[in-house]
Amino acid sequence: MELSETYEPIREDLLQVEDKLKSVSEVEFHHLSELLSHILTGGKGIRPALTLLCGKFYDYNLDLLLPMAAGVELFHIATLVHDDAIDNSMVRRGRPTINSLWGQERAVLLGDYLFAKAGEFTATTQNLRAIMLFTLTLETISSGEINQIFNAFNLKQTREDYLQRISCKTASLFSMATESGAVLSQAPEKSVKILREYGYNFGIAYQIVDDILDFIGTEEEMGKPIGSDLAHGTLTLPAMLLLEHYPEDNPVKRLFQNEDREKYIRQAIDLVRNSPIVDECYNFASSYCSKACQNLNLLPDNASRRALAKLADYVIARRK
């Protein structure tokens, strides 16, 4: 399934979001413009698509939804820029990162600029609820990331810890994307809840698949190196299952204890690939996709609702 297929009901609007994003790099100060042009290229646009789709059930007001969708995407990009700066990552979306080209300092400040710009787009909706959602989501994401760093190379983490972490760092932004679309289109509270929960569960599934792909994907598909979670000491679901399945002489244990990292990352990847862990993880992700969709039938039946259901399938099928 192609992602673009599911975007059908909002194809034209997504192009307008892209135009809005492009216009962000049109600033007087040419160094900043260069950084912005570099970072505003690429991306699957799944978060802004969700905002637009979730805004299609009631009063579809593009004057509000377009800036919100652009704000959601800029928000996401800002977090990537800071993540890459922090992790000293070299490649993202198949292209060199801001920090690799211009240094960590500029990446941090560019991220700040992008958060502000995302906030500006959100503020143009003049919707106080969407604005508050924006700030609270940034609090959730950054505290989740701080949590992740404090737990790096910590073997004593439970599945609940994992779920809480990905809920903060990923699902919160997805649920903001969907909830803001609902709120801005005057959806009744019951529908807001359904769409927020869709976004939340979608986000959990999305992150679980991301964490699987860090083991079974290829650098070419992913646009970034494989095994990077292990390299950063982030204990994801596949690594947790690996620890459960092979409690003795486990490569994750060894590399978390700072033994020859490269060798044991390689071993862990091979072990996951040739085990039922991949299927277990996909089943787990699938259960969240089902949860995401379980109440969609309570919403008005339209092309957008069908697209949301299809998108949930895409999460599992995606290879990048």
Place this chain on the structure above:
Amino acid sequence: MELSETYEPIREDLLQVEDKLKSVSEVEFHHLSELLSHILTGGKGIRPALTLLCGKFYDYNLDLLLPMAAGVELFHIATLVHDDAIDNSMVRRGRPTINSLWGQERAVLLGDYLFAKAGEFTATTQNLRAIMLFTLTLETISSGEINQIFNAFNLKQTREDYLQRISCKTASLFSMATESGAVLSQAPEKSVKILREYGYNFGIAYQIVDDILDFIGTEEEMGKPIGSDLAHGTLTLPAMLLLEHYPEDNPVKRLFQNEDREKYIRQAIDLVRNSPIVDECYNFASSYCSKACQNLNLLPDNASRRALAKLADYVIARRK
């Protein structure tokens, strides 16, 4: 003159702002709480004081002004946390920086969290103009900081470049502090303008004095090392005047060309201290203080107006 004297008309309210700031560190996640407790201590509170004072001319609504003032201070702290992370600074306000204690990664994420929290406080005012001002100010500050980094160790900068830079990185936040106070107290547009311009010119003067103190202050007074602008290749007014006064064999020129930095920083500091440059800079700063105050007499005559006038004197007199 003691700063606390000028705070007289808002003494009680400033204590409430402090309480609000303290409450920020009361979060469940204890690692984050620890970081927050560390960073929310100290500070002169000059920016929130300005917000409160500027809100005292018309409808002094503490339900709006207190969160705004807290938001302004958190915003400022967030920029300091990121600045220190970027510059790898070890000491701030006489205490070890977040990055020196917990590493650059956590400092970047904590800054993000603080920006969000500042945004949340601002959003609780439910005032769209104040909210928009907040996002635009963060854009201005971060683009100004990016500009500064791109011009590090660049000898070919004019006074206009300098003014533009400090306008972005410092004056913008001061003018946001004053304007937001005015806006939230229903000040008429003419008064909003006077208070915004007060904040702007106050901020320019404040930064010029900061830049002088980086030459003539002591580490003890400043709570951070002296000569750090030169060490980072930031060409401030005193350094610019040094280049103008001593065009031949100039220590700034030499250290910007990467010769023995420590030696030439020492030389530059000595040269500035024993030259009329200090007075020139103070005169320049004074002219902005005068500008700041020139229209205050058009505002209602009250204790707040007198405090603002006194605060402008403080900017010049301060030693830290």
